[in-house]
Amino acid sequence: MSSLPLSDLHPSSPAAAPHHGPSTEPRDAPRSGTESDGQPPVRAPQDLAAGLLITAFGLTALWLGRDWPTGTLASVQSGFFPRMIGLLMVLAGAVVTGRSLLSQGAALPSLGWRPLFGVTAAVLAFAGTVEFLGLVPAVLILVGLGNLAGRPLRPVPLALLGAALAAGCVALFVWGLGLPLRVWP
Amino acid sequence: MMELLGNLLLGLSVSLSPDNLLLCFGGALIGTLIGVLPGLGPTATVAMLLPLTFHLPPVGALIMLAGIFYGSQYGGSATAILVNLPGESSSVVTCLDGHAMARQGRAGVALATAALASLFAGIVTTVLIAVAGPPLAGVALAFGPAEYVSLMLLGLIGAVTLAHGSVVKAIAMILLGLLLSMVGTDVNSGDTRFTFGLPQLYDGIDFVPLAMGLFGLAEIIASLEQTGGAGRTTAPIASLWPKREDVRQAWPATVRGTVMGALLGILPGGGATLGSFAAYSLEKRLARRPERFGQGAIEGVAAPEAANNAASQACFIPMLSLGIPPNAIMALMIGAMTIHGITPGPQIMAKQPELFWGMIASMLIGNVILVILNLPMIGLWVRLLKVPYGYLFPAILVFCCIGTYTLNSSGFNILLMALFGVLGYALRKLDCEPAPLMLGFVLGPMLEENLGRALLLSGGDPSVFATRPISGSLLAAAGFLLVLMVMPTVRRRRDEAFKDE
Structure with a gap:
């Protein structure tokens, strides 16, 4: 369903393509200067911050629950679920962090x-x-x-x-x- | 059929009692009043007003909460139309044509159309709940722990569709909600988890400070940041009543919107946002002159508003019959039920018929009250919108604080609320939506318990989730949803990358 409104976005991409054409090298200095100041070390700072925060939550959960008994699959104990969710969270945080280093994204927002x-x-x-x-x-x-x-x-x-x-x-x-x-x- | 009528009559007799009628009316009124304020969507409104219902009898409390819920939804549409500010993602589409109509001096017509379309959708969907609820509850009685786990996973994955933006971030928010739900004493072993040695946390985190902080406080901070406390300029209102031509254009759109909304609302994770977006795009596809959309086409108000209302009431079906909340607001309703000692699920219908049917009948009445209430009071809402936020937000803050404090007369809950307010604001700034978090928080204990039990019954064999037929198909549906969601994301990312170059 959500793909319906998205299809409206398509006309914008051919419009962007000719813009891309004149500058033969996609990543020369003057072009990147118009996008953001200088060569940004991180492409998606907002995603990076989110990824690190998520990873931190996951690691904290794993550390706090490091001594809790997990039991076996047939009889899980109180440490099983926290460890499972903590691991999944670290994984999700790693994906968000990793993606923030690879693809372009929003800048860090200003805080009120x-x-x-x-x-x-x-x-x-x-x-x-x-x-x-x-x-x-x-x-x-x-x-x-x-x-x-x-x-x-x-x-x-x-x-x-x-x-x-x-x-x-x-x-x-x-x-x-x-x-x-x-x-x- | 006779049984259905009998049940509805039972419900009407409950909801038409003077007390409950008054609560329904009061809920719709207060809900609209708060929902009209810019930046306060239905979730935040319900979270803030929960404490009002603590001291009521359970049936009355749920009737009032339901009233608050659809009142706030209508209030949000009014704000969307008059000042072009959606209170929640479900009224984003209403802004497009609703505010365009308002700029043409047809705000009154747009508001009346929204109210009437919502009324129609509300009535149709209420009947649908009455028809579909009992059979679904019958299916749910055959559910074992494995089925419940898969159903909850489907619901959680479905909730990810509601969140706009990154799928992985939304999943992370669910996980964070699950972690927060583990704080306190583990029911099976008696071990304390994540309590940091604080005795106030032994009973776990209460969901009221969590919801009020994440939604209420965080929204106040965000609105203050945007406006600094000034009032809003609103569009003028001339005539209220739609012309005959308006009606002719609006009613087929209303019917289509209702069907679309009700279908999407029943699906776990469907909900109002998806419904209103889908109904709007459908109308745009069907229209003979699609370029009118965005310029004040009345179908563009009627269809999403009908869908929005139909979906948000259809959400009650999985909530009431399976005990699984499909979105954050239903999670709040489940929390409210738990406070009153009611366990939501298939057994409600058999054990507490007056509660179940009373609530359903009160939705019928509430929708009518809403229209009667709102058409004459539109002028008042407009005036309320002009009150500077600097005067309003202290009142809202006081209300949140007292509500949280009275939960168990402890200042600790207010501290928690402040903490979650900061967390909610930070998450918002990082483009992580708090709604999936809330859902994870409510489902967490149920998920853990059923997961453990299913594994115990199977002797530690995790394949039960896939091999039991109902559980397996639910899991397959969840997997399908996940794949479906990831694909447009990939496409959107590519589009964004294109634009940036």
């Missing part, structure tokens, strides 16, 4: 550090405060930290948002659903 850290910090702060300080302070801290993840709001709308969310959460979760949550410090 600000939203990544802002959101993670806000969630971690909530986790750390909800049990000791209660729901209202935890929500306020989450909204305050989370605000740094995007384009920050001005103080007054931010305060209103925090107050509305804290009140709404208390109303919905504590009064409405009757969840055993601590509200105040």
Whole structure:
């Protein structure tokens, strides 16, 4: 089924072929300079990173489970499945890594550090405060930290948002659903 | 036939009770509300709203979750049409002609067409579930462990078709999900695995923080990165009702889309994405003037929307009758059932008929509610889309955190959610889709148990999987799918290489 939309891609390849024609050598310096800066050491950095990550997960699983009993095929024990999956993962990681060195692929993506850290910090702060300080302070801290993840709001709308969310959460979760949550410090 | 009617009546009596009707309505409403937000697809919406249903009785919880699911799917289509942002891969095709219609000032017609096509598809598929579910469950009762292993492999391989991009990466994601599912105490031996000595992990990783982190948090981070928190400009809405000519063009496309979607939805791993893509290409093939597609052809909205809805409801068939989730959302539904102490599988229909038929009948009602709800409220969704994301995402974050925390009143689950949020974001950046991971995670324990049992029964002879007839043919189907998928990939790679030169 998925081959149907793909067939639309075909007309583009003959269009690319004449482009390839004029430069007699496919890989001369000025051409590769237009694709990317200089001679890239890796052809598909994104795939390379993915492959290494997958391999790392597989190796970690194998190392953690190195002493677990595997049993025999007729009576497998707790170490059998982890080792099997770990091996398959290393294999898959090796395929992705190997292919990233051979064929052209996407560059490493840029990361949105600000939203990544802002959101993670806000969630971690909530986790750390909800049990000791209660729901209202935890929500306020989450909204305050989370605000740094995007384009920050001005103080007054931010305060209103925090107050509305804290009140709404208390109303919905504590009064409405009757969840055993601590509200105040 | 009489039995079917009796069953449907039983279901209707359950789902029309005031409580359940209210839950169905509430689910569809909240699902649409969250699903309309850009960047939050059905999977993320269902994952986030799961905690709402923890304190409900099982039937009510599943009815509400099903409502949330198709509500969010409809909400996603509205976003696709109005702002050209697909919430999930299944509404990518709707963007093409839906947003083109919106730019011509026909957004209202496109939204109404999507709603009506979905309604038709939903009703037809619900009847199909009622007809096909019981016989399939009967087949499943004859399944031994070897058959279950092969069926799960087929489902997992099928899930790879859903992931766009590299097949090997998708397989690796399944494997990672299987690894994560092993964390905790092994049920057979009592050995702890991958717990790093943390007592909080002895019971394994809960799937709520995993799903919320991978889908919810990661999507919030990705959306913030793209928009920085600003609002969206949406297309204006003039008239709502399709003209007679629109109806004449749209209804055959709706019927074809429904058939296509229902067929592909039953297959393990089929699901909404494949259905909507296939229905769109079919319409384009059949059209007398294919160049109209992409320019606002109404068939290009009706067919994929019908297919999308038909497929996503047909997915319930393998889930309810075999206990095997064909995609990430059904994996979430299975997780929700487990939380309520229900083991999904062929025995549900016999042991808990009011649950099974109540849920099916509630789908009929839910589809009607969805249309009644959405046609007058389209204006409201448009206004919601204009709210800056800077105000919305803190609310979503708070909701995710409280939901995860209340799972068992432990901050540890929130820490896990944050960890999986970072992992989900990293995987997204590396073009690895998290959906197969979720599926592997849910199927992991079942797969391990049945694998061990099948080998035990055969005395350690792995050839049982191939020699038992049902198991063998399931494996052959899985192998065929794998070959089929690898071939277009090879072709695509070649095309890409060509373009780069």
